[in-house]
Amino acid sequence: GPKERKLRTRATRVKARSTSGRSEGPYRCVDRFQSLATEDFPGKDTLDKLFQQAVQRFGDSDCLGTREVLSEENEPQPSGKVFKKLILGEYCWLSYQQVDSVVSYMGSGLAALGQQSKSMVAIFCETRAEWMISAQACFRYNFPLVTFYATLGEEAVAFGLNETGVTHLITSTELLETKLKGVLSQIPKLKHIISVDQRRVSTEGYPPGLAIHSMASVQELGSQPDNLARPVVSPQPSDLAVVMYTSGSTGRPKGVMVVHSNLTAGMTGQCERIPGLGPKDTYIAYLPLAHVLEMTAEISCMAYGCPIGYSSPQTLSDQSTKIKRGSRGDSSVLKPTLMAAVPEILDRINKNVMRKVGEMSYIQRTLFNLGYNYKLEQVKRGYDAPLCNVLLFSKVRRLLGGRVRLMLSGGAPLSSATQRFMNICFCCPVGQGYGLTETCGAGTITEVADNSTGRVGAPVICCEVRLRDWLEGGYTNQDKPHPRGEILIGGPNITMGYYRNESNGQDYFVDEKGQRWFCTGDIGEIHPDGCLQIVDRKKDLVKLQAGEYVSLGKVEAALKNCSLIDNICAYANSEQNYVISVVVPNQKMLTELARQRGVKGSWEEVCTHPAMEEVVLKEIKEVATSIKLQRFEIPVKVHLSPEPWTPETGLVTDAFKLKRKELKNHYLQHIERMYGRP
Known part of the structure; x- marks a missing residue:
């Protein structure tokens, strides 16, 4: 039909080309070939303006949702181990207006506790609504936010807290007691710890002079009229928004300095590849918020009026480890339309489904495999197989709630087999993206209509990509059939370098036009239609x-x-x-x-x-x-x-x-x- 034909032509058309006409690039997306997009949000050049506009537009619509914990049970396993299982209720929602007021109270409360504009606040916490509320409070009051993964080791967190010299830290009781308590004596500048949950913390065993507050009490302090009346100095586009510590595959963690304009540019690029993002969508949030992909995805959802339901890898589906048998996982309750994933999670889903197929009767299994292979052929030719979707795959789709229309995978390469599997069984495109903390998560993202596998798509509209010869590894832009080389990414989304790190020179540079570039260390190959494929990594080469x-x-x-x-x-x-x-x-x-x-x-x-x-x-x-x-x-x-x-x-x-x-x-x-x- 015409829809399929349109999909096929979109899939085969050129998506990016070289602005110089030379094989090393720079390559730009053909949709914005003349100039790079810096803002999709006219005049909304900082994160706080972006959120305030969303509050005006979506006022009493749902914004952030969290499932109620009804009870916890211990379930003994055959092996003798005991697993904690949660019994969870429905999602409880905060509207945009409600989030807006708690954000104000939180920012005002931090200021009342002595936090100064342009001084940093640290957050070390799991993915949850309180993380995003704290972040929005920091953006509004121009407190740059220092972020750490919840799974970073205590030594690394102590290093980052000392390097940035923060006085205020937002965390959870769990992380405070299991990860931080032992190293607090090594972080002398820390004065205030704010715990995001309701659990009481006994103050025993903490260094003297360290105050521990609950998030509720900080908000209460902030809501007092004289505190709220203090003038707020809003951030400039060039002000620091986030210092994001990346775990780094080697050595000490590095803090990447991200300014407001980096984030608005990067998110413009990401959102352009998600057709129809808006209030009809629902996003399920479960990846680490300290990861640039998750943080920008959620801030974008808030800007476009798309509600966010919080989850975790342990509660994502009915089969997840912390969900009691027979009760519903987060996807079944939320029924999201959009989700981000790392290959690890998609591989796990793939293996779960194949295990179920293996347990079917011979006839069912044969039918499944026939349907799978038939649809695989159709997808490769740019068609769909609606009958198979209804008869075979609707059950598989229900594992993630049955409504997912788009998945974005990033963080590591997704195997072709798994990508195909998700395309076929979940009946939704899997966009693969490529970007780094240093490029604000933006780089390339595949188009929805592109059903090739193993590629990461064309440059998003906020940046461009160049290939630099790496002779030692044997990669040049004269290589046949396609030019190859080290991937360099340039544009307004390129961050400002590493915090207190003099060796920025080798990774970042500014070209003669004044544009910033980052050298990724990844080796790429550019296909004739302008899409990139990652083929190697400089550090992984052994002779x-x-x-x-x-x-x-x-x-x-x-x-x-x-x-x-x-x-x-x-x-x-x-x-x-x-x-x-x-x-x-x-x-x-x-x-x-x-x-x-x-x-x-x-x-x-x-x-x-x-x-x-x-x-x-x-x-x-x-x-x-x-x-x-x-x-x-x-x-x-x-x-x-x-x-x-x-x-x-x-x-x-x-x-x-x-x-x-x-x-x-x-x-x-x-x-x-x-x-x-x-």
Whole structure:
């Protein structure tokens, strides 16, 4: 039909081209080729103006929603462990007007506690409505906000708090008692801690001279008429809005300095790729708000009148770990239309659904696979398969509430298999984006109509992309079939550098036109239609004994497609002539294979059994050969790790990127064993 034809032509048209006509770029989106968009919100060039305009437009509509906790139960597991399960009620909503007044009270309360304009306030807290209310209060009163991931280690948080010298910190009772209490004596400048929840904190064991307040009491203080009457000096577009600490895959965390105009530019670029964003949408929020992708997504939703319902990875769906069996997860109650995701979460959903399919009867399973393969063919040709959607996939869609119309994935590369799976089973496009904290989360995002996989789309309308030759790695803009090189991103969304860090020179530069650029360290390839594909990372390159270069990231991305592998870290030492790997195997699949081979024992014993290492190596070899990895790139030995890698273990960052140094130290004796040392 005409709709499909329109989709097909949109999908094949050129999305970006080079402004210089040269293969290294800069490449710009064809929709805004003449000049980069700096503002989609005329005159709304700071975050507080953006929110105030939304309050005028959407006044008594829902803005932020949180589910009521009815009760908590302990559920004993067969293994003897006890899991905490929540019983949650409906979403309770604050309207734009209500959020507006608590934001004013919070800002006024902080000022009454001695917080000065242009001085920083820190926030170290889980994703919840109070995080966003605190952030909006800081934007309104021009207190730059210093953010830390809730899973950052206490040493890293102490380092950041000392480096910025903050006096006021917003946190939760849980984080205060489990993460901060031990290091508070090392943070002498901290004077006030504001806890966002209702739980009483006993003041025992805290350094003298440190005041602990509840968020409610700070708001009460702020609502007093003489405090509210104080004049508020609004921020300028060039004022600092956020100092965002990134966990960094190496060494100390770095604070990225983000000004108001960086954020309005970056969000303009993001929102242009989300067609029809507005009050009819509902966004489900569960990723870390200290991550630039989540923070800008939520601020954009508030600007466009799209209500935000808060959730967490542990309560996202009916199957999630903290939801009591038989009760409803957040997606089922909220029925969101938009969600952001990291590949880790999408892979988990993919595996959950395939597990369910595996448990179906033979006939049901055959029908599912037929429908899946039929729709896959249709999607590749730019069509849909409405009958399959109704008969087969509506049940799968209900796992996320049944209304999701668009998913955005970022943070790490999404495997083609998982992207296709989401396209087909959830009947919604999965946009893949690429950006960094240093570029305000903006870089490239795929268009809704583009159904190719493995690419991250064309530059968004606020920035442009250049490829710089990296000769050592063998990447140049003369490469055939497509130009390749290190990705540089330029535009008004490029942040102001790292806080108190003199080595900005190598990462940031300003060109002859006065435009700021950031050098990403990622290697990209530009397709003829102007879309970017990430093919490598400068830091991941290792030269083997025989002189071949191996990109560890490329090997890992390829092998993540193995059904037996949940996660993988490839490792190579320059003194050796082969690659080895540490794998977190898929527990269900491996246990089943162990049963077939008569391997008995606990999960740990299954993982350390030599026969199981052989099974995984065999699959690695098959998959690697089918996707044409070079012989020297294929891991020759494997260690199976029974424990999964989560940010809490310190082996991956909050965006689930591998921390190579930590992984190497953690598995050192296994690495030495695989390289033949006793």
